[in-house]
Amino acid sequence: MVLDMKISKNISTYTFQRGAFLSLVDLLSSKIQDSAEGVLFLVDDYFSTRPLDLPHRSSQDLVFFVPTDEEPTTEFIDTLMVRIRKELKAHPGAVVGIGGGITLDTAKAISILLTNAGKAEDYQGWDLVRVPGIYKIGIPTISGTGAESSRTCVLINKAKNIKLGMNSHYSYFDHLILDLEFSATVPRQQFFYTGMDSYIHCVESLKGRFRHALADAYSHQTLTLCREVFSSGDMMADGNRELLMVASYFGGISIANTFVGVVHPISAGLSTVLGLHHCIANCIVMNVMEEFYPQEVAEFHEFLKRQEISLPLGITRQLSVDQFEDLYQSAIIHEKPLMNAFGADYKEILTREKVISIYKRM
Ligand code: NAD
Ligand code: ZN
Numbered sequence: 271m272v273l274d275m276k277i278s279k280n281i282s283t284y285t286f287q288r289g290a291f292l293s294l295v296d297l298l299s300s301k302i303q304d305s306a307e308g309v310l311f312l313v314d315d316y317f318s319t320r321p322l323d324l325p326h327r328s329s330q331d332l333v334f335f336v337p338t339d340e341e342p343t344t345e346f347i348d349t350l351m352v353r354i355r356k357e358l359k360a361h362p363g364a365v366v367g368i369g370g371g372i373t374l375d376t377a378k379a380i381s382i383l384l385t386n387a388g389k390a391e392d393y394q395g396w397d398l399v400r401v402p403g404i405y406k407i408g409i410p411t412i413s414g415t416g417a418e419s420s421r422t423c424v425l426i427n428k429a430k431n432i433k434l435g436m437n438s439h440y441s442y443f444d445h446l447i448l449d450l451e452f453s454a455t456v457p458r459q460q461f462f463y464t465g466m467d468s469y470i471h472c473v474e475s476l477k478g479r480f481r482h483a484l485a486d487a488y489s490h491q492t493l494t495l496c497r498e499v500f501s502s503g504d505m506m507a508d509g510n511r512e513l514l515m516v517a518s519y520f521g522g523i524s525i526a527n528t529f530v531g532v533v534h535p536i537s538a539g540l541s542t543v544l545g546l547h548h549c550i551a552n553c554i555v556m557n558v559m560e561e562f563y564p565q566e567v568a569e570f571h572e573f574l575k576r577q578e579i580s581l582p583l584g585i586t587r588q589l590s591v592d593q594f595e596d597l598y599q600s601a602i603i604h605e606k607p608l609m610n611a612f613g614a615d616y617k618e619i620l621t622r623e624k625v626i627s628i629y630k631r632m
Contacts, residue, residue, distance in 0.1 A: 302363030314369025378423035414464035416522020473530030497548035535604035
């Protein structure tokens with residue numbers, strides 16, 4: 271099966287080194303010529319109570335802590351934009367996102383909306399962003415989603431009951447700072463769930479119909495790195511955190527050039543209907559995917575055992591018929607990944623009964 275011809279893009283520049291965060295100050299000085307121009311920092315709220323030495327350049331600098339109890343919604347982004355516009359006197363010289371996928375996606379969306387009029391939902395979809403956003407720097411503090419290297423920022427739209435990104439070349443960060451120091455403080459369970467996103471992205475990509483040699487190369491390398499990390503004695507040892515940081519980066523590139531498969535649409539249902547976060551939802555779905563990805567699910571179970579990680583069980587036990595219907599609807603809407611997994615007739619394989627029976631096993 272052949273998709274439309276796509277122009278690929280990578281992150282233009284990045285700094286990869288332990289302690290690389292310290293280079294932020296010089297990077298901002300070299301990028302922002304006007305010393306009065308401010309920097310808009312969007313920082314994971316984990317750091318609101320911890321020391322984080324942000325460079326201070328001008329009185330126009332603004333820092334917003336991004337809450338991570340809920341994944342970003344279009345409503346949240348629009349409300350944040352109103353606050354930012356009120357406090358900013360002029361466009362900032364740069365937007366800097368420091369945190370996990372929630373914060374990185376928030377930074378991408380804000381950078382885009384500062385130069386593209388309208389609301390967040392106007393740009394949910396493919397190639398709808400009209401002009402480049404503000405120069406943006408991404409600093410991931412946890413590894414796995416690939417949000418640092420992907421061409422999207424994922425937002426939940428509650429009114430439309432969908433989880434959909436702003437898929438655009440303008441969603442890429444302009445520069446990344448990859449510093450392994452950050453991930454040392456991530457709680458173990460979270461480290462596993464988020465790390466598994468890299469693994470799952472690449473399993474889905476490699477099992478898809480739209481795979482190709484370039485994406486495959488990134489996916490294979492991502493899986494190799496994930497296997498090394500999650501089969502080892504301590505997934506959070508320094509060396510492993512560094513490998514997972516690279517796996518996440520490669521996984522994001524792979525998925526920017528292909529599509530996910532069955533896990534992500536079903537997981538998106540759990541996020542939209544039950545409010546579960548992306549990475550834990552993926553793991554809950556992966557746990558019952560043996561029909562579609564048998565070897566990989568067996569390997570996933572090995573990783574869980576090796577790292578002594580447990581998954582919540584029985585999460586759909588109390589749901590009503592209507593809620594199962596909502597889950598089905600919010601999964602089946604993801605046409606592209608499902609076509610990637612099953613072909614154009616995906617609804618014949620993934621029938622309503624099949625999808626609901628999968629949800630019932632969680
Ligand atoms: P997250 O942003 O959900 O954060 C998870 C938790 O880890 C939060 O409590 C956060 O405060 C904490 N945390 C982050 N860094 C920490 C650190 N260094 N020490 C201690 N705690 C830390 O993390 P995530 O799993 O990376 O991101 C999930 C989000 O990413 C979802 O919103 C999902 O939709 C999105 N996502 C985006 C893409 C993309 O391509 N843009 C791909 C996959 C997922
Ligand atoms: Zn994912």
